[in-house]
Amino acid sequence: MEQNIFHLQYAMDTFYFLVCGALVMWMAAGFSMLEAGLVRAKNTTEILTKNVALYAISCMMYLACGYEIMYGGGFFLSGIETVDADAVLKSFAEREDGFTGGAIYSAASDFFFQVVFVATAMSIVSGAVAERMKLWAFLAFTVVLTAFIYPMEGSWTWGGNAVFGMFTLGDLGFSDFAGSGIVHMAGASAALAGVLLLGARKGKYTADGRVNAIPGSNLPLATLGTFILWMGWFGFNGGSVLKLGDIGNSHSVAMVFLNTNAAAAGGAVAALILAKVLFKKADLTMALNGALAGLVAITAEPSTPTALQATLFGAIGGIIVVLSIVSLDKLKIDDPVGAISVHGVVGLFGLLLVPVTNDGASFSGQLIGAATIFTWVFVTSFVVWYVLKVTMGIRVTEEEEYEGVDKSDCGMEAYPEFTNG
Amino acid sequence: MEQNIFHLQYAMDTFYFLVCGALVMWMAAGFSMLEAGLVRAKNTTEILTKNVALYAISCMMYLACGYEIMYGGGFFLSGIETVDADAVLKSFAEREDGFTGGAIYSAASDFFFQVVFVATAMSIVSGAVAERMKLWAFLAFTVVLTAFIYPMEGSWTWGGNAVFGMFTLGDLGFSDFAGSGIVHMAGASAALAGVLLLGARKGKYTADGRVNAIPGSNLPLATLGTFILWMGWFGFNGGSVLKLGDIGNSHSVAMVFLNTNAAAAGGAVAALILAKVLFKKADLTMALNGALAGLVAITAEPSTPTALQATLFGAIGGIIVVLSIVSLDKLKIDDPVGAISVHGVVGLFGLLLVPVTNDGASFSGQLIGAATIFTWVFVTSFVVWYVLKVTMGIRVTEEEEYEGVDKSDCGMEAYPEFTNG
Amino acid sequence: MEQNIFHLQYAMDTFYFLVCGALVMWMAAGFSMLEAGLVRAKNTTEILTKNVALYAISCMMYLACGYEIMYGGGFFLSGIETVDADAVLKSFAEREDGFTGGAIYSAASDFFFQVVFVATAMSIVSGAVAERMKLWAFLAFTVVLTAFIYPMEGSWTWGGNAVFGMFTLGDLGFSDFAGSGIVHMAGASAALAGVLLLGARKGKYTADGRVNAIPGSNLPLATLGTFILWMGWFGFNGGSVLKLGDIGNSHSVAMVFLNTNAAAAGGAVAALILAKVLFKKADLTMALNGALAGLVAITAEPSTPTALQATLFGAIGGIIVVLSIVSLDKLKIDDPVGAISVHGVVGLFGLLLVPVTNDGASFSGQLIGAATIFTWVFVTSFVVWYVLKVTMGIRVTEEEEYEGVDKSDCGMEAYPEFTNG
Amino acid sequence: MKLISAIIKPFKLDDVREAISEIGVEGLTVSEVKGFGRQKGHTELYRGAEYQVDFLPKVKLEVAVNDDVVERLVETITKSAYTGKIGDGKIFVYNLEQAVRIRTGENDVEAL
């Protein structure tokens, strides 16, 4: 009879991963809609194609070798398809940490949950380089990031491996619960490298130094995308507790849901108010970025803050993101959707917040971890982008950019009947 | 070993709340898309901004004091972040109602589930006052409704407190399972007060008494919103069983899912057919409102009706909503999305249906409950709207209304490339 | 205490069905958005109306008699609303297959999960006959398919009944895990019959035999729809394991999630690359169809393949779908969304793949099963369509088709402000 | 015959159309245009960056009429499109050499 309880706990924790994983998978739709809403109509088909393809490629590459590199899960997940129930029951019975200890669950559910994180990291890149990067160069980069760059830094952090055999981040007091740094800042670092090599969209910055706004073409889509991400984030953070099946852990999952929501709310309100003060208008796109910034800010540690702290952390994230977007524009770093600000700048902020509520983390550990992730991802990405630039080229021609990449790359307009395309 | 079973039940019920809560949160996206689809293009950014902001504000205010007022959950949820597993296990062991009695689960998951209901109530308002109300006046009202008006009536109903120390609704035979009255009719009452003080959109009613249609700008969005609401409603009603973890309760949850779906189906079909008969056309927007009406109608009691009853109740709701929308227009009550009809009129109908299948409720109890909710919410809302009207003003200027509130309030068009804006 | 474990297993398996069912219900939104994105703007309201109505009608008819025909579940589900917990506990205690045997769970959750499959089959039809079929003829067909045609073939396959008392498919080695044939190919067969009687859209094929492309009006919607379907498919396949509550089964559910995702990814990438090779462009709509083809291909057996096999099966599906779409166009079979290729051709392919990884199935069994399903559905559908054609007519007039069916059938434009309508 | 072309503010379209009908003119053709003139565009902000809207939405009406109506029509449009604020628009008059009604083949004045 005791075994039946183990059966149920295993099933429960497996299901919990699957539900959370499905929610994170849903974030792929969120990024697609957010980005499709914030680019111009003439670049919409291409950004959609990028998003569908990057999600699919991420799944294939992480399955082929990424999971092996990060967690030693086997090339092509070999062997994952079978489970030996008796062996599992034995490991339940013999475990030392007891019923409330670490979870025992299906490896397949673990992979499913992990794979969607890779895609999230890569989705961040597509927004930042939108409207001017060649589709196939982008997809080539996707292969490298999801097969190698991300899994490597993942192996040093969540995987617990030493960084090139030198030091182990966990030992230094580094902690990143659900990936403010490991996923979000990493994606933003790759994006930054790409943007620097790619340059700004034509017409974004004038010769005399002014910034020209290039309004997004479809704000309902952008809003839908944000709500999808908000919802999906419950899986992203909630699943990162890694166990549901006892009182302590399930309470922890509940707190993570609560705090994730509170931080997003704080971020949206703070960004909306700040934008109103600065620009005299209720800037919807800033409110959306603010909600996402709140989510990124809490992601490094959503389980230990109180609800009030979570709201405040989110709100500060919302403020940071508005200031960061304006500042990056001053630096002529052109990021059509604000991805570098939301995921990079606020991702770092999220990492630095961890020691405030979690004694297991130290500021120095967080800084070293952030520096490690950034350096690794930025440098390797820069190299890959650079190689792509000098070989196949990463930027479309001026004429293609003027006409819109939908025509040149996809041969298909997103809204053929609506625009004088 | 018995304790391990308690661990699992606690975890299961907590997870059940979280999944249902995430589905209800998703309804915020549903309302956003529905409303964005049913207003004109020039007011789309603003309605999106309202929806994002109202959801975020609801979460903040309910966290700050709403939950304390309604259920005594503590200002800022203080203390919610910790759980004492041993104490929980003790309360499991010592409970008198036994394993199949009331659920024991994480308070954080309860808050998460409750908070999204507040946002739902408030979402109802935004649609009814769309296209002419000032954004910041609306947000000010949001603060009061979510921090005080809704929690007060919630404390008298689900909270079980006596109404101003006078009478207790539960004792009078009032029952509202998932909130046809407490959430939907309440939201519609606040909306009605606002609409009466606000007046109709310019051009909706001509001097000689004719009704001018003002078509919604994006019906795919409205349809998407309806499907999102339909899906989210499984969480709304399904979670309101309040326990999953035994045979009786889980069967009850399943019946609620089944009946919720059946009622929506009945409502959609009935409204579509009635519209065809009345107007000679298959009016999509009426079918959408019909589905929502079916959902609202079943919400007051989705667990006791048979599947056939649920279908019929939904169908009657679908008929009522069509007639109500046409009638309100005759009364020159201008409600761009039909919120007052769907949530108010059908919400009342839903309350009155309860005694048909649930012996625990009485018609008189339902009437008194409905009157209490309506009076409280309508009167307090009216006062708040009125104060806002004489202080900051609640209506945009005629010129702003003509140009669209997107420009005046948000400085941003929703579809800048598509309209000759 | 043992009983409490049964309580939990029952609750868990019931909840698992409900969550999976909600995900499948969500596919209704996916089909709506996919189809709305791939038709022209002038036919968008009507396709949305069809989708909302077909989902609602499917729920009503399957509840009224479909479930009874297919599984003997009772007309109008009579009696489903009650559960006798003691009897359930007894059947748990006395079961012979033990704790890891077949699931015991709420019949209501079973119906909820099954009903959304009917709607899926019907959704496939609406896309193929889009832009030219009369709304009310389509809805009349919906009634027959969901009340009778689908439940009959369902009773021979999942229901286990003999085909007209002649032979039993299961005994012949037929196996269709989640419905590549029973749901997808069945829907496509009904669609094919309709398309043959209906003819192509005006202007699709020129007199001299050329194929004219008719581009879809809103690709972000089509992409959103695909992501929704992708997500919902986790419920579609994942729920089809039919039990979660022990180690073996929950692992199986996890593998199904993993393989479902892998196959979709494989399909999207393969179709994208093949389209690039054939047409020199990154055809987004082909990538979307490719992802769906991958999903259909794996649906007949998502639990036994390895992750690598699943990816490959999906990729072959993606290749088949591109070739099939081009070939059907050559045959002048006009299918605006590619439904017959995605669900029919690849559905058959999915059936034929089963014996590769599942010893319980045989090629001959799969062929006989496929032939049975196709013959039954195609012939009965053809008859029904034909009767509708000679009675009420199934095709709109030429002028209505030119003007768009939104005006003639719904009296309402989907985007009234955006097109020169 | 003359062709009167008027560029007006979009929200005045219904007023102008009604005023024109009242003086007996039965047909007209309308198109959406963007205007640039003394009425300057405005600066909008999007995510903190400025963004100049140079062209303002206007509506162009084209009415073909017989010579004897021209004066009254110009006057009618001037009045009904008037707001007094900058950007009210212009009326242009061209000579029209021929007019044909496609449905009947009627010519010139009969075609209008």
Add this chain to the structure above:
Amino acid sequence: MKLISAIIKPFKLDDVREAISEIGVEGLTVSEVKGFGRQKGHTELYRGAEYQVDFLPKVKLEVAVNDDVVERLVETITKSAYTGKIGDGKIFVYNLEQAVRIRTGENDVEAL
């Protein structure tokens, strides 16, 4: 030179363009317009309320041609745009004083 401007039913555009090409006219410019005339708009219903659609979608063609082509062109358009139902549209002919091809600077007849 003359400028022929024709307002026709949208679904006739391809027929007209082909007919025009056949008589040797190589260039034309098209715009979407809304027309008001004897062909009345219709009343639509939206959520039970009426809603008057006054303007009907039309397409305006502009073709600049040499004087000698005018007659044949007008005839060709009249025929190819004809359905016989109300609302078929109009053809207007204006005098064109000068024409320039931007690419070459060519003038007048050479520019067409």
Add this chain to the structure above:
Amino acid sequence: MKLISAIIKPFKLDDVREAISEIGVEGLTVSEVKGFGRQKGHTELYRGAEYQVDFLPKVKLEVAVNDDVVERLVETITKSAYTGKIGDGKIFVYNLEQAVRIRTGENDVEAL
């Protein structure tokens, strides 16, 4: 007075507008049109089927000016809209008989 109508490539609009402003012309009206000419459309592929795009997006500018400006304006447009590639567009000049500024009732030259 003359009415200069120019059909140009859309991405040249800003250049042309600026060049025109520099020679002192203060007002103009712009509309989106589709052009058919020597610059042929292209064939697009959608799901493996071909699809002919005959009409190319162009922008039409209309500027009413006094006679003495015409020559300079035509020259300015020709220069600023020039790319040298096929499809650069045309400039047409019509006679304008009357002009009215709605806001003031001013006539002719004062109205421009």
